[in-house]
Amino acid sequence: MSLSVHTKIRLLLLAILLIGGGIFCLFCWMFHKLQCWTLIVLIVFMVWFALAGWVSDHSNGKVMKAISYVMSVPLVVVFLSLGLVQPFITIVGTYFFVASCAFGIPALLLHGMNHVLNMGLLPETIVFIAIAFGSILCANSYKITKKIIRWTPLHNNGEHRYEEYREKLAYYLIQPSNVVYLLYLVYLVLLTIIGFIQIQYGSSLINKGYDAAILKAFLVFIAFTNMKNKAQSSDLNSHELLKQTLGLFVPNDKNGYKIDSVARQILDTMTQDDQ
Numbered sequence: 001m002s003l004s005v006h007t008k009i010r011l012l013l014l015a016i017l018l019i020g021g022g023i024f025c026l027f028c029w030m031f032h033k034l035q036c037w038t039l040i041v042l043i044v045f046m047v048w049f050a051l052a053g054w055v056s057d058h059s060n061g062k063v064m065k066a067i068s069y070v071m072s073v074p075l076v077v078v079f080l081s082l083g084l085v086q087p088f089i090t091i092v093g094t095y096f097f098v099a100s101c102a103f104g105i106p107a108l109l110l111h112g113m114n115h116v117l118n119m120g121l122l123p124e125t126i127v128f129i130a131i132a133f134g135s136i137l138c139a140n141s142y143k144i145t146k147k148i149i150r151w152t153p154l155h156n157n158g159e160h161r162y163e164e165y166r167e168k169l170a171y172y173l174i175q176p177s178n179v180v181y182l183l184y185l186v187y188l189v190l191l192t193i194i195g196f197i198q199i200q201y202g203s204s205l206i207n208k209g210y211d212a213a214i215l216k217a218f219l220v221f222i223a224f225t226n227m228k229n230k231a232q233s234s235d236l237n238s239h240e241l242l243k244q245t246l247g248l249f250v251p252n253d254k255n256g257y258k259i260d261s262v263a264r265q266i267l268d269t270m271t272q273d274d275q
Contacts, residue, residue, distance in 0.1 A: 013091060013173075020088025027085070087169070090154065094170040095182070097152040098145050103134035124209035131217035136224050138179045145174040180225065187218045 051071065107130035114121040138145060149155060149170050156167040172178070194205045194214070204211045 016087045017091060020085050024085050024088055090166050090169055091173060093154060094149065094173045097154065098138060098148050098174055099134070101148045102138050103130050106130045106133050122209070124213045127210060128213035128217050131214065132220040135183055135217065135221040139176050139183060139225065140228070142174070142176055146171060149174065183221065190214055191218065
């Protein structure tokens with residue numbers, strides 16, 4: 001069974017998240033357990049790295065080559081682990097920065113307006129609006145999400161070659177099709193957990209209000225995406241419809257060609273690629 005390119009990429013990203021995330025959590029756990037010993041471990045690693053380099057440069061005999069090989073094994077493991085963690089940090093960082101702006105800024109604005117203008121909005125209402133608005137924004141405005149990436153450390157400053165690959169990966173991750181897929185996956189997991197807890201224990205994941213806000217926000221997101229898909233798959237001839245509509249404002253039939261030209265220009269402007 002052959003897999004599509006998008007399926008292979010998503011499986012690769014999933015593997016990076018699982019493996020890189022596991023290694024990242026392991027490092028965090030080690031630093032948490034070691035605490036004050038962390039600095040000593042880093043110093044020991046740097047000394048080990050320097051000694052391994054010196055031994056490698058002076059490994060003329062078989063014994064020195066064997067020692068150099070043994071000393072290089074821990075270094076290879078560490079650098080390989082760091083190599084797997086870096087894509088994980090890029091993936092998580094991309095979605096973290098985009099989500100922080102898309103969901104956090106509307107929530108803060110609503111909270112500030114609610115406090116200043118005394119609008120009487122409940123916290124659950126603010127969460128509902130922020131989640132619904134942020135989901136729709138991330139899934140449908142590639143220009144805005146790309147600008148968010150340009151404001152983050154993920155932007156390519158031209159200092160290192162890997163920054164170019166990191167930025168391209170971030171841009172791929174925030175493509176609308178990938179964001180829609182991720183949002184549906186996140187909502188699926190959340191609604192499954194909420195439904196199980198509610199049915200099994202008669203309780204709520206957070207509380208009844210916030211759980212309802214998440215559910216309603218997802219329904220709004222589904223309604224919007226379905227409306228957009230229906231609009232894209234409509235059988236209406238947009239050019240012909242626009243031309244006939246513009247013709248209502250010009251009763252003279254001699255202007256038919258001019259109307260057709262204007263309609264084409266308007267459609268070309270409206271259908272420019274967001275990318």
